[in-house]
Amino acid sequence: MRIGGLEAGGTKMVCAIGDEQGNITEKKIIPTGTPQDTMPELIDFYKGKGIEALGIGCFGPVDLNRKSSTYGFIRQTAKLPWINFDMAGTMSKELQVPIGFDTDVNGAVLGEAVWGAAKGLDNAIYITVGTGIGVGVYIDKRLVHGLMHPEAGHVLLSRHPKDTYKGRCPYHSNCAEGLAAGPAVEERWGQKAVELADREEVWEMEAYYISQAIADYIFVYSPEKIILGGGIMHQKKLYDMVRKQTKELLNGYIAKEEILEDMENYIVEPLLGDEAGIKGALYLGVLKLGNC
Ligand code: ADP
Numbered sequence: 205m206r207i208g209g210l211e212a213g214g215t216k217m218v219c220a221i222g223d224e225q226g227n228i229t230e231k232k233i234i235p236t237g238t239p240q241d242t243m244p245e246l247i248d249f250y251k252g253k254g255i256e257a258l259g260i261g262c263f264g265p266v267d268l269n270r271k272s273s274t275y276g277f278i279r280q281t282a283k284l285p286w287i288n289f290d291m292a293g294t295m296s297k298e299l300q301v302p303i304g305f306d307t308d309v310n311g312a313v314l315g316e317a318v319w320g321a322a323k324g325l326d327n328a329i330y331i332t333v334g335t336g337i338g339v340g341v342y343i344d345k346r347l348v349h350g351l352m353h354p355e356a357g358h359v360l361l362s363r364h365p366k367d368t369y370k371g372r373c374p375y376h377s378n379c380a381e382g383l384a385a386g387p388a389v390e391e392r393w394g395q396k397a398v399e400l401a402d403r404e405e406v407w408e409m410e411a412y413y414i415s416q417a418i419a420d421y422i423f424v425y426s427p428e429k430i431i432l433g434g435g436i437m438h439q440k441k442l443y444d445m446v447r448k449q450t451k452e453l454l455n456g457y458i459a460k461e462e463i464l465e466d467m468e469n470y471i472v473e474p475l476l477g478d479e480a481g482i483k484g485a486l487y488l489g490v491l492k493l494g495n496c
């Protein structure tokens with residue numbers, strides 16, 4: 205079975221051809237410009253390759269409501285030229301194959317659930333702390349959609365007592381993304397995140413925010429595994445800081461061994477590394493084909 209996968213990001217598009225086992229035989233990265241520049245390049249990559257379906261994990265917000273006239277569209281994104289762009293419809297028209305469509309982070313959690321750190325589990329979440337904060341949610345073996353889709357990067361947090369930074373989200377003064385995504389860290393401290401590696405107070409504050417968000421996700425989604433990735437998590441010391449603070453915030457209330465005894469295996473790095481998103485996208489295509 206030949207399947208196409210597309211991890212559509214705000215800075216780059218990862219295009220792949222692969223199969224239902226997650227083997228990728230061809231891959232290309234295309235920088236994200238405007239739809240007018242970028243779409244012809246994407247279409248050119250997939251055309252003539254005999255794919256039976258295409259799965260797309262897309263930056264958002266996106267419309268996932270199949271009854272909506274704008275199903276498959278990108279909505280009010282910060283990437284202005286893409287607002288109201290019909291991503292799924294354009295690909296369907298051009299390639300004439302079934303299109304599986306979901307958010308980039310739902311794609312990533314699916315990849316990890318099928319082939320990665322959450323393999324065999326029914327419930328997991330995938331959190332990326334990068335240019336933004338996004339959360340893919342997989343419950344009872346399904347990706348969660350609702351009125352829209354989870355936007356858990358925007359959960360509201362208590363401010364660190366020493367934090368005077370205004371926050372970076374245009375909608376909320378104290379949401380996780382506005383306080384703790386890469387651009388917020390860099391604006392607050394006035395340096396590239398990687399250059400802040402030795403500043404203990406930076407990571408103490410970062411762990412404080414990420415842990416609060418994770419405690420909320422545990423209360424609300426009750427995941428069996430939390431996969432934590434994204435550029436900021438290249439600061440590996442954050443993993444243990446986050447595990448410890450999350451446990452403290454839960455304060456024994458979620459009395460499960462995974463949390464009380466085995467945090468190292470509960471909050472984990474993506475097993476698929478950088479390929480969670482693209483492999484998940486591929487599997488969105490596999491699922492779509494199965495449902496046709
Ligand atoms: P995206 O979210 O666009 O997919 P990434 O997950 O790579 O991209 O996240 C990019 C962000 O990660 C940057 O804003 C930067 O602040 C941060 N970042 C990248 N590399 C590192 C690093 N080695 N240490 C700390 N932060 C990093």
Ligand code: ZN
Pocket residue numbers: 357358373374375376379380381382
């Ligand atoms: Zn916000």
